[in-house]
Amino acid sequence: MTPPDASGSSSNNRWSDLSRPPLGTTALRRGLVREGGLWRRVDVVQRTGSTNTDLVARAAAGEADEGSVLVAEEQTAARGRLDRQWSAPPRSGLFFSVLLRPAEVPVPRWGWLPLLTGVAVATGLSRVAGVDTALKWPNDLLVTVGDEERKAGGILAERAGDDGVVIGVGVNVSLRADELPVPRAGSLALAGAVNTDRDPLLRGVLRSLEDWYGRWRAAEGDPAASGLQETYAAGCATLGRMVRAELPGDRSLVGEAVAVDGDGRLVLATAAGVQEPVGAGDIVHLRLA
Structure with a gap:
């Protein structure tokens, strides 16, 4: 643990903001990694540039299998579509990437993976946080703050070699109004979430993703047969x-x-x-x- 400075606090101290407790790797692994399940390994790092970049590199080096999950408490070079940069205070959101290798699914259908992830994240957040999360095509997560529609998260998919895809998810959880990067951004807290504890939120989202990915893969990526196309349309605010x-x-x-x-x-x-x-x-x- 980094010692506090003379004022008694440190921006590098993971316990410096007790309203935003750190995630526990051991607890997450115990709750998510199981025999026969999708999630094989869960790692939590305190700080990194981008979990997507890191996990793509691990996959290229042969250091990550399908079902690897990389979570960061803080990202310093997080990227959205078109390499747009964004940032958030440490431990204020869910920032993670997963590695998937859908060998049973024809590559032309892999384009559904960001949309599938959107459905899974929205479903998981609705169950655990009690927040109605809508989807803006193709990869934004929207919440309602007051009577205004605001972006609270996004999804970025990147190829990892010939047989894999890394999908990154960023969701603003506890951001306050004075912490928003732009006025039209939002967070689960500002949308009235009943739960902003990131541990159950992350577990709920990853279990939902495992469920939807399993359905889609069993249907060989057919969006209609798996129910994905209909469910996405029902939750799409666009x-x-x-x-x-x-x-x-x-x-x-x-x-x-x-x-x-x-x-x-x-x-x-x-x-x-x-x-x-x-x-x-x-x-x-x-x-x-």
Whole structure:
């Protein structure tokens, strides 16, 4: 333990904020790692740049198997889509990555993994925190603070060699209003969570992810047969909205989000009377359709 400074506190002291107790590796392993289960190893580090970067490197070095979970109390170089940077105070959220190797699933269906993770995280948080978490296509987690829709988390998937995918999850748990990185950000606490203890929250999310991943893998990645496509659509706040899709090449497309197709793409009905699928891009919610 790092000793406190002369004022009696230290930013490096993991016990310096008793309202945000540290996670325990032993307890998490005891609760999550079991014979025949998905999760094989759980590691908690106090501080790192990015759990995704670290776990991709471990996989490349042959030091991580499917079901490896890497959790950080603090990330200093966390990344979102398009390499956007974000940060949060130590122990204020869930910051973790998992390694999956869905050998039974055709690679073209792997694009469903971020959406699957979104469903699993939303389900787990609803059960444990009592917060209604909605999904913004493709990878944002939304909560309601007052009467305002705010982003409380995100998901980032990266390939790990030819046979693996590392999926990173970041969720703001106990952030206060004065700690938010931007005014429109949110947290479970600000959304009225009944539980902000990160240990049961993390366990709930990982158990939900294990369940959904097992269903999807058993169906060979078929989003309809596994129930994933229907469940994602039911929890997707983007559907039924007028949106603007910011596309590669400085293009944009405006339309009503009417469906998520079998490839996980967002389908927009445009003013020209055509339906166009969007596979990648930033989505801006404009208004309810």
